[in-house]
Amino acid sequence: SxxxxxxxxxxxxxxxxxxxxxxxxxxxxxxxxxxxxxxxxxxxxxxxxxxxxxxxxxxxxxxxxxxxxxxxxxxxxxxxxxxxxxxxxxxxxxxxxxxxxxxxxxxxxxxxxxxxxxxxIELISKEPSQFDHYFNSLKPTNPIITNLSNSALSRNPWFNEFWEHRFGCSLKLNETCYEQKLNETNWDSKLQFIVDAVHVFAHALHRYLNCSNQTSTPCKITDINGTKLFDIILNGKFD
CATH class of the missing domain: 3.40.50.2300 (Response regulator)
Structure with a gap:
């Protein structure tokens, strides 16, 4: 391909x-x-x-x-x-x-x-624990009545669009669109690797931003050294 x-x-x-x-x-x-x-x-x-x-x-x-x-x-x-x-x-x-x-x-x-x-060929993987419950509990956000800084939409700005596509409805035009419920059980076999990748990046970013004991220069989320972060990703370990 x-x-x-x-x-x-x-x-x-x-x-x-x-x-x-x-x-x-x-x-x-x-x-x-x-x-x-x-x-x-x-x-x-x-x-x-x-x-x-x-x-x-x-x-x-x-x-x-x-x-x-x-x-x-x-x-x-x-x-x-x-x-x-x-x-x-x-x-x-x-x-x-x-x-x-x-x-x-x-x-x-x-x-x-x-x-x-x-x-x-299929890579060995298993479905992440509790992912069904987590994903199916997600709901769309109404930006008019919700504080976006604390909403699911702030974490995933495409979720409302996914919701409309999944249920074939409009959140702006149809209030009942919010009442739909997810019931997904058929996950891609690569799901575990996506979850693992998110954890690896999150742990590396956490270590990067807590670098006060390693350098006199503050590590800021707005000024990330990509090479340094990549090295942390490659060498990081977590359970």
Missing amino acids: HGDYGEGGFREFKRLIKDPVGTSNMSICISDESRLSRDASVQEIENLLQTMVVRPKSVRVYVLFLTKEDARKLLQAVKKQIHLYDEQRRPVLIASDAWGKESSVVINGETDDIAAGTLT
Whole structure:
């Protein structure tokens, strides 16, 4: 996929192949590499697959660093092009963690037969404790009657917009929009890493602003040294 995820992931994959760790007999050859354009269409991916079919029969394994959206389009494209493959040359797919265990990639089962046999990678994670309760207790804020400095809106200025999109209503035009209730239970598998990242940054920022014992120069939230804060993030530990 276009962007840091797809391109960065593949660069690291190539680096590991070139300089393998802990093995002396690994023999992997990259026959070719292709990058999808931003918001690639199914037709574009079909055209790319057609160029791959004419390659030597020994080339069957495709390593994918794709977003969920691009992975979904790839399966659609392969399904349309399946007549080009015999059983011995059917592509073997190895997909990165963006696909992982996301069932939405197979589009309600429409491409189950194409995805069958695919090896996907999923990072070990668990749902943060009490997150269901925290998230589902959030409510939109009426800026007219609420002190914004103490409101949820001051922490997340986009929450009201999310609320309107989630329930298809207008907080300005419909008072009943405030009465809706969240009941979310299906979380992204990467949720733990988002929560961990927030904790890491918060702990680092706390340590940075409490630097009076380390330097004579006050550490101010309005004048942050990015390099110093980054070093604290890299070296910080917390439970």
